[in-house]
Amino acid sequence: MSDQRDSVVEYISERFAQEDDLLKTILKNQEAGGGPMMNIGPDQGKFLELLVKLIKPKNILEVGSYYGYSSVWIARALSSLREADATKQSNAKLHCIEVSKPQCEILAEHFKLTDLEDCTQIHHGSGIDIMQRMIDEGKIFEMIFVDADKANYSNYLDLAAKLIPSGGLLLVDNCLWSGKVVDPEIKDKQTQAIRDFNDKLAAHPDFDSCIVTIQDGLAFAVKN
């Protein structure tokens, strides 16, 4: 199944979601770093880009940025919206929360490399702490993309509900967890945390939601 899935993603990305040299450099640096290749796929990057162009958010929040592969897809869409703004007043920004200090430094380098420094802001710290601070400061994000520690997914949902205005969009990655969520024999903590999140989102009175079966499952929730 995974071979067939890889070919399908390749088929889509060759036609609709080609990675340029800068995105390829980010992936090369990620590989050279020796950590897991836990970035989103190119098809999903393109999907996020299209969503940004559709929603035209003023501010986007990403929780969990790693080397910045997903951030660059999102921030490039914001940058193209800024360029298309006839009034040249758009100040749309992607705010990235990343708990790892070394990753924050790499992220900053990658935003410089891709000329996206103007429309990005990096926040070093835990997603929970920084989202809570943003709530206290009255910040609003028309789009939030969560791709961080699975154990906190349900907490991120509570916080996102306070940061997203009516009509805004919450996206959460890895909600199918390689299909483990549907296997009752699998009972590890991460899988259970994602199941709990999925159930909580499905029943949440503030969101109308579903899971899109792109890559590892992307929860897609519109705030009522």
Ligand SMILES: C[S@@+](CC[C@H](N)C(=O)[O-])C[C@H]1O[C@@H](n2cnc3c(N)ncnc32)[C@H](O)[C@@H]1O
């Ligand atoms: C799956 S990777 C993100 C991949 C990235 N979104 C992409 O597609 O290129 C998860 C990231 O979340 C970060 N992370 C883990 N726990 C976190 C937390 N509590 N708060 C903020 N970031 C966290 C990790 O350091 C890691 O960089």
